Amino acid sequence: MKRSRRSKPFARLEWHRRRESEFKPASLQLDTEVYPRDVQPPVDFTGRLIEGDNLAVMTAILTELEGQIDLIYMDPPFLTGKAYSARIGRGEDSRRPSEWQTTSGYQDTWRDGAEYLDMLFPRLDIMRRLLSPSGTIYLHLDWHASAYARVLMDEIFGPNRLINEIVWIYHGPSPIRRAFKRKHDTILVYTKSKDYTFNADAVRVAYDPSTVKTFSSSPKAGFGKVPDLERGKVPEDWWYFPVVARLHKERTGYPTQKPEALMERIILASSNPGDIVADFFCGSGTTAVVADRLDRQWIACDNSPLAIQTIYRRLLLENFERPFTIWRSEEDMQYAIKPQITVSQSGSSIHVALDDILSQESESEPFPADLNMWEVDWDFDGDVFRSHSQAVRMWREEEIDTQMEHTYQQPGDYTLGVRAFDNRGSLGHITHQTTIPA
Ligand SMILES: C[S@@+](CC[C@H](N)C(=O)[O-])C[C@H]1O[C@@H](n2cnc3c(N)ncnc32)[C@H](O)[C@@H]1O
Known part of the structure; x- marks a missing residue:
């Protein structure tokens, strides 16, 4: 991709190696x-x-x-x-x-x-x-x-x-x-x-207390322009x-x-x-x-x-x-960790327990302390992950829910997609096949 054409500027920054190059789009x-x-x-x-x-x-x-x-x-x-x-x-x-x-x-x-x-x-x-x-x-x-x-x-x-x-x-x-x-x-x-x-009114702030005091006692103070004390001012x-x-x-x-x-x-x-x-x-x-x-x-x-x-x-x-x-x-796309799950089923309801996330780095911190969030696509098509259920750890909390449930509306064969993220930003993904009886 070539750069856009520009008119000549009055000053230009030079550095060694400065050059025009072509860029490849990400796939x-x-x-x-x-x-x-x-x-x-x-x-x-x-x-x-x-x-x-x-x-x-x-x-x-x-x-x-x-x-x-x-x-x-x-x-x-x-x-x-x-x-x-x-x-x-x-x-x-x-x-x-x-x-x-x-x-x-x-x-x-x-x-x-x-x-x-x-x-x-x-x-x-x-x-x-x-x-x-x-x-x-x-x-x-x-x-x-x-x-x-x-x-x-x-x-x-x-x-x-x-x-x-x-x-x-x-x-x-x-x-x-x-x-x-x-x-x-x-x-x-x-x-x-x-x-x-530029939405000036959306960012107005209150005048300084000293300005309010001055203009409240004498609206003529200042350089001729009387500020609208109620409306506030556009910030400096x-x-x-x-x-x-x-x-x-x-x-x-x-x-x-x-x-x-x-x-x-x-x-x-x-x-x-x-x-x-x-x-x-x-x-x-x-x-x-x-x-x-x-x-x-x-x-x-x-x-x-x-x-x-x-x-x-x-x-x-x-x-x-x-x-x-x-x-x-x-x-x-890199899956550096591996979620371990237990799936149990009762009629059209399914229960997923996240038991562990296996990674090279997690030994220093045991599960679930190393888990930041996980999510389930209850009907994964093998292509786009549709995250409908998520469990997320709050920023400074120890607790995270490791159980999730779902009830299917239709009988059939389903693929569950389960993704987890550890506290270093690594992602893991697994799938699990299940059948919901008629
Ligand atoms: C100063 S931080 C941004 C902080 C952010 N404003 C916030 O409130 O958290 C700069 C970010 O740019 C990212 N970054 C640096 N080079 C990048 C690149 N070539 N492409 C995409 N992101 C880049 C870094 O990973 C880093 O997260």
């Missing part, structure tokens, strides 16, 4: 349809969760979705040079990181800055093509790469399409002693055209939201998870109900969860199986009402 396959309890097909799916490298994924969906996505939030690796681990333990002391049980999260390590720019540039370029004419993209970075990204974004979108440089400020501990603590991120906001969605371009580490309730254990309040403001401001919101570096799935809650359609992609499982679990643990699909590339 995406519909893997799972996920239904809330009692919801039967046919339905409209409101979300797509896609496992795979986002460049190949975006190239694959371009034929269907070019010019269709209304909002893209992008929170890529920041060029920090770190490998991030995910917390998978429960009931641990937050102040003792050396005792946390962890697994590999995602890598933000690069041979050099040029390799990072090689990653970033084609992805920004293809995202512009995916955006709808009134669409907006939010690119979330920090001091490591935001200056370089700004020049790339100016080249791809045009400098006059930058509508905001948002500064997200937060608190937290820092080991830095020879400079000021680095406690802000930068979010570059570009639009595809001059006619873009600097935002304070606490980081997720402090928001215990939201925390999934996935590294660098962003706060839901941040995503809520972005989604409310730059999309409308029914719009398509996409996040191709979706991590723990904050964008998908908030978009779903706000009645948007969503696309969430990540190349980490642990991220995909975290989002899947998070969506199910939310007030799960709207069916969604999971897509994978054929080459990414």
